[in-house]
Amino acid sequence: AILESVADLNKLNLKFDFIVVGGGNAGNVVANRLSENPEHSVLVLEAGGSNANVLPIIVPFFSPRATPNTPQDWNYSTVPQAALNHRSVDYPRGFVLGGSSSVNYLAYTRGTKEDYDRWAKVTGDDGWSWDKLVPYMKKNEHFVLPSDFHNATKEFNPAVHGFTGINSVTLHNFATPIDSRIIETTTELAEYPFNLDMNSGNHLGIGWEQQTVKDGSRSSSATSYLAPQFVARPNLNVLLNARVTRVLPTTSNAFRTVEFVQDLNGEKYTITAAKEVILSSGSVGTPNILLHSGIGNSSALTSVGIKPLHNLPSVGQNMSDHPLLLLSFLVNSTDTWETAERNTTLAAEQLAQWNATGTGPLGDSPLTHLGFFRIPDNSSIFKTFPDPAAGPNTAHFEFMFGNGKFRAPPATGNFFSITPVVVSPSARGSVILNSSDLFADPVIDPNLLGDDLDFFIMREALKSAFRFAAAPAWKDYIISPFGINSTATDAELDEFIRENAGSIFHPVGTSKMSPKGATWGVVDPDLRVKGLSGLRVVDVSIAPLIPATHTQVSAYIIGERASDIIKAAWN
Numbered sequence: 001a002i003l004e005s006v007a008d009l010n011k012l013n014l015k016f017d018f019i020v021v022g023g024g025n026a027g028n029v030v031a032n033r034l035s036e037n038p039e040h041s042v043l044v045l046e047a048g049g050s051n052a053n054v055l056p057i058i059v060p061f062f063s064p065r066a067t068p069n070t071p072q073d074w075n076y077s078t079v080p081q082a083a084l085n086h087r088s089v090d091y092p093r094g095f096v097l098g099g100s101s102s103v104n105y106l107a108y109t110r111g112t113k114e115d116y117d118r119w120a121k122v123t124g125d126d127g128w129s130w131d132k133l134v135p136y137m138k139k140n141e142h143f144v145l146p147s148d149f150h151n152a153t154k155e156f157n158p159a160v161h162g163f164t165g166i167n168s169v170t171l172h173n174f175a176t177p178i179d180s181r182i183i184e185t186t187t188e189l190a191e192y193p194f195n196l197d198m199n200s201g202n203h204l205g206i207g208w209e210q211q212t213v214k215d216g217s218r219s220s221s222a223t224s225y226l227a228p229q230f231v232a233r234p235n236l237n238v239l240l241n242a243r244v245t246r247v248l249p250t251t252s253n254a255f256r257t258v259e260f261v262q263d264l265n266g267e268k269y270t271i272t273a274a275k276e277v278i279l280s281s282g283s284v285g286t287p288n289i290l291l292h293s294g295i296g297n298s299s300a301l302t303s304v305g306i307k308p309l310h311n312l313p314s315v316g317q318n319m320s321d322h323p324l325l326l327l328s329f330l331v332n333s334t335d336t337w338e339t340a341e342r343n344t345t346l347a348a349e350q351l352a353q354w355n356a357t358g359t360g361p362l363g364d365s366p367l368t369h370l371g372f373f374r375i376p377d378n379s380s381i382f383k384t385f386p387d388p389a390a391g392p393n394t395a396h397f398e399f400m401f402g403n404g405k406f407r408a409p410p411a412t413g414n415f416f417s418i419t420p421v422v423v424s425p426s427a428r429g430s431v432i433l434n435s436s437d438l439f440a441d442p443v444i445d446p447n448l449l450g451d452d453l454d455f456f457i458m459r460e461a462l463k464s465a466f467r468f469a470a471a472p473a474w475k476d477y478i479i480s481p482f483g484i485n486s487t488a489t490d491a492e493l494d495e496f497i498r499e500n501a502g503s504i505f506h507p508v509g510t511s512k513m514s515p516k517g518a519t520w521g522v523v524d525p526d527l528r529v530k531g532l533s534g535l536r537v538v539d540v541s542i543a544p545l546i547p548a549t550h551t552q553v554s555a556y557i558i559g560e561r562a563s564d565i566i567k568a569a570w571n
């Protein structure tokens, strides 16, 4: 059941084998899979509220409205970012059942074979390699054809997909005027080849966006892994509005007890799991809980007044995220997002169509196509810096295409956006504490573009976007880049980047996985917290290196594989 109060939970008079902290992207996978065994009772504690009936979460096209600064967002912001002219930027994380899978922009991308093979190599566990993870990708994925029934044979490769999984994935149902021009560009410029399916393990090139959508509505870990048939299991319970403050030692080095509140000024409750506590609170939430529990760098904890219980210096370190650049072009068309944003009648018609059939422009994510590209291998930059990508078939940067301008378009004009993203960043940041106050926000520093190579890649990506936009396919369509000149000097481009870059919100690595016995890292390859028992981390914070892509699929497959590892440990 999905419960709202501790009193309702107590009425059930249950004992729990597993307590999952965070009903987010990965946490709900674990909760579902562990509760497949009726002998195992599972409790999920989620700090946020219900995902039901929240329109910006449900309507795919409204995903940019789900955050920042909404009731479904933790509403964090970063410390001033040195490379971004010391700007502090919004740092949304889902504060709702489904976690960030309930508020993200729905792009379904797995990353490359090389990304996961590198995980296997650095952790010494072949189970994290691409070939071993593909079955988990298919267990997660329920691919469905687009809801407008258009012929999609040239938009994806069915051979690489899963059709019997839990989480729905589909293609766009609604054509936009940029679609044919993007595909035409792939035939005009050799630099931008077409890729029929970027989820094959090789993502280089441009392809149609695949999205986590079912029947025109968002498919999240809450709508899929906690669908009514699953939460009907008597051994699966979810408590909403339950914010875990710490994990506590149950016996000397077993941390199977959690402390939580339902009201920041109210009572503190504790519950002990008979078998394990699984932290799935995400790349900000998980290190935050570990640090408050005294698990982290002992001297840093002492300096903020927290009693250290277990010295694990990597907790909250190694944070890696993808910087993006908001870039748009003024276009010679009125058939873009801006028109409905400025015309309430048209907006109401679109919403009525979506309400009636789940189709139309609102039934799709705002990203129409994605492209993944490399800085040429012979670039002189690689004489100074080693190639940061996982391998020669893994991108340095990405383009996300959209039929309008992201974030606050001006009062007039219509736009096309190419959003460049650095997907193989070298900079590392951190999540640390500056206070023992259990409810104070942690100090979040993703260190965006904080490495010279990352900045170089972003500048090259920006120049590449200008080349893309100069293809014949855009001749009568694009008028000019907006807010920057394509003939700008490097110094001018750099200033534009400093003022307009931000995060795409893919933090990973703050509970980094390392080989068993390593003196660095936070969890072993079986995701147990090093040196402790009864406590695992299962969310994207365990990623040893950031995959060169959007991170929700990684969260799903981490949840799927972890579930098998945990089941095997208790059988």
Ligand SMILES: Cc1cc2nc3c(=O)[nH]c(=O)nc-3n(C[C@H](O)[C@H](O)[C@H](O)COP(=O)(O)OP(=O)(O)OC[C@H]3O[C@@H](n4cnc5c(N)ncnc54)[C@H](O)[C@@H]3O)c2cc1C
Pocket (backbone or CB within 6 Å): 021, 022, 023, 024, 025, 026, 027, 045, 046, 047, 048, 067, 092, 093, 094, 095, 096, 097, 098, 099, 100, 101, 103, 104, 105, 106, 107, 108, 109, 242, 243, 244, 245, 280, 281, 282, 283, 285, 286, 289, 504, 505, 506, 507, 538, 539, 540, 541, 550, 551, 552, 553, 555
């Ligand atoms: C705005 C945005 C857009 C994005 N767009 C995309 C995209 O298009 N495609 C893509 O692949 N990825 C995207 N991502 C990234 C992706 O969604 C995340 O990487 C992924 O969902 C993280 O999964 P997770 O399980 O690690 O954490 P989360 O899904 O964030 O789950 C953590 C859960 O733990 C809960 N929690 C935290 N602290 C506590 C506590 N103390 N007590 C109890 N519960 C707690 C949270 O409320 C949350 O529900 C986006 C992310 C954001 C924020």
